[in-house]
Amino acid sequence: MIPLLAPDPESPFPATDLALKDPQGLLAAGGDLSVPRLVNAYRQGIFPWYSEGEPILWWSPAPRCVLYPTRVHVSRRLRRCYNQGGFTLSADREFTQVIEACAGAKRNGSGTWITDDMQAAYIRLHEAGIAHSVEVWRNNELIGGIYGLALGAMFFGESMFSKATDASKIALVALCRQLHQWQFTLLDCQVSNPHLLSMGAEELTRRAFEKYLSTATGPDHWQAGFQVSSRW
Numbered sequence: 001m002i003p004l005l006a007p008d009p010e011s012p013f014p015a016t017d018l019a020l021k022d023p024q025g026l027l028a029a030g031g032d033l034s035v036p037r038l039v040n041a042y043r044q045g046i047f048p049w050y051s052e053g054e055p056i057l058w059w060s061p062a063p064r065c066v067l068y069p070t071r072v073h074v075s076r077r078l079r080r081c082y083n084q085g086g087f088t089l090s091a092d093r094e095f096t097q098v099i100e101a102c103a104g105a106k107r108n109g110s111g112t113w114i115t116d117d118m119q120a121a122y123i124r125l126h127e128a129g130i131a132h133s134v135e136v137w138r139n140n141e142l143i144g145g146i147y148g149l150a151l152g153a154m155f156f157g158e159s160m161f162s163k164a165t166d167a168s169k170i171a172l173v174a175l176c177r178q179l180h181q182w183q184f185t186l187l188d189c190q191v192s193n194p195h196l197l198s199m200g201a202e203e204l205t206r207r208a209f210e211k212y213l214s215t216a217t218g219p220d221h222w223q224a225g226f227q228v229s230s231r232w
Helices: 035-043 076-084 095-107 116-127 167-181 194-198 206-216
Strands: 026-030 057-059 064-067 088-091 131-138 141-151 154-162 186-190 202-204
Touching: 035 116, 035 141, 064 194, 064 206, 076 167, 088 167, 095 116, 095 131, 095 141, 095 154, 116 131, 116 141, 131 167, 141 167, 154 167, 154 206, 167 186, 186 206, 202 206
Parallel strands: 154 186
Antiparallel strands: 026 057, 064 186, 064 202, 088 131, 131 141, 141 154
16 A cells, blocks of 8 residues: 555655655655645655556656756757758747646557646646646647746756657757756656656666755746757
8 A cells, every 4th residue: 555645744754765666656646736835745756657547646657757957868860850940949938838738649649647737736836836837839839849847947848849859859958958048957757768867867766866856846947038049
């Protein structure tokens, strides 16, 4: 049996080293998606992930997939695509559209984990200045994006979407470049996959990841004014 969270959003989570190995990283169930609980969770490297009709499930997987902002990989093909594609980049311009597009992409694929309640919760985080998005535009159409949370000098990536070739990769690279300029330490990608690994993501042990957490979730580093290079 996994622990059930108390109703109080300030109540503690179980120690992360108690997370199950099968399913990998499952730590607790229940609770809510209030802003205080979500911030408390992310500061400990814990995040919600569940499907419609399930209780809220909380996860802390190990190893942890991360991207160092200075190590994101830009292939020659991706660089050429960006330089020739007429893309425009922005941040926090259309957060709701980005999360809705990510949810739609998941629903049309293999899962439905970005539920309506999840969308509402992250929109509240955005309104509180905690959750942020990067948007990729072409001919005034939103064709790609990424969203997540900025806490201190860490960005916790949640999901990406792409309606055109390489649009989500462009969003990820643009985010990493801005995080580097703002002296962010790490971009948390949660669980590795071939796409992330091809972009330069690495895996950290729980101890190493939580060491970053302990030093990087202090004063916020996210700033107004997303700086975009016209060419890579």
